[in-house]
Amino acid sequence: MDFGFGVEDEAFRAEAREWLSEHAGSVQDRRAWERTLGRAGWIGLGWGESGYGNRTASLTQQVVWAEEYVRAGAPPRCGHIGEKLLAPTLLAHGSDEQKARFLPLIAAGDELWCQGYSEPGAGSDLAGVRTRAVRDGACFRISGQKIWTSLAQEADWCFVLARSEAGSRRHRGLSFLLVPMDQPGRIEVRPIRQMTGTSEFNEVFFDGAYARVEHVVGGEGNGWRVAMSLLGFERGVSTLAQQIGFAEELARVVRTARDSGALGDPVVRDGLVRLWAELRVMRWNALRTLGSSGDAGAPSVAKLLWGGWHQRLGELAVRVRGAAGGVGPVEWSASVPYEVDADQHLFLFSRADTLYGGSDEIQRTIIAERVLGLPREPKGDVG
Structure with a gap:
């Protein structure tokens, strides 16, 4: 299977990389950044020929944009919920009036x-x-x-x-x-x-x-049908961009392990190699299933893979630093709480990775019932 990108994709990559290098560091306010993206036509790449988005990009070009965005260290998005979740839902289920009212303002970066x-x-x-x-x-x-x-x-x-x-x-x-x-x-x-x-x-x-x-x-x-449709848009192109961020975090942990001498520990070395190999497998799996509408379990498999992987990375990030990974700066005091550093934040925040966006238990149930055809567990009524 060919996991590469075509000539047009690489030309699109060069355009995206050049634009991001010129603009990504020039905007401080997040809302202003959304408007900058909108004016340049970078919001709504996946909306197809709807007439409500900006430029139209193929699925692979959407992946290219998402990856280059992360590589450029561009500001965190505050408009992605409207662009990636609500907009596709309105295109699938919304009235013409709803599309005309909301989609242009999302594409312009004007409403969050x-x-x-x-x-x-x-x-x-x-x-x-x-x-x-x-x-x-x-x-x-x-x-x-x-x-x-x-x-x-x-x-x-x-x-x-x-x-x-x-x-x-x-x-x-x-x-x-x-x-x-x-x-x-x-x-x-x-x-x-x-x-x-x-x-x-x-x-x-x-x-x-x-x-x-x-x-x-x-x-x-009909809210349940619409809500389930929206959840189907929650993963896909964004998963591949997320993996670029994961790769950068892994590289930082490897550097820390090398600098601290922890790389000499065969257990640590084995853990790092496993994480690197698993990240490559996640990327290939995401590319393989990209745009697949027939594999009901693909999003759940992806969520299970990256949630557990990220937690293991957070655990290793603290471990390679030894005792220093569990304490704050020298100037810390009980009355003035310190801010956790990048590795500590990774460890603490990744505790939630197997819960938010659908817990691991829910993902396994989806795979069991919708993919493997196992009998459903009886559920009590909830008012």
């Missing part, structure tokens, strides 16, 4: 989105959501709580999975709503401080927040 799926007690078990959406004339009134919501502090809009049919259970009676975040007194965002000391995730509380009836995607009561 967050995802309102997980709830306390309904994370991986998404069908157990309890957030309610009650019809009130020309809008729905939403009440409930979402958790682990990335970018909620910056987002202009949130797509929310809520229970719109009273008395419904599990995946029935759910609706997929587009909710404006600028509703003081009706929406409250609370950052979640993590072990790393950072707050990438948030709790979001809805107290009668409104969503217009025409902003229900896929029709009232």
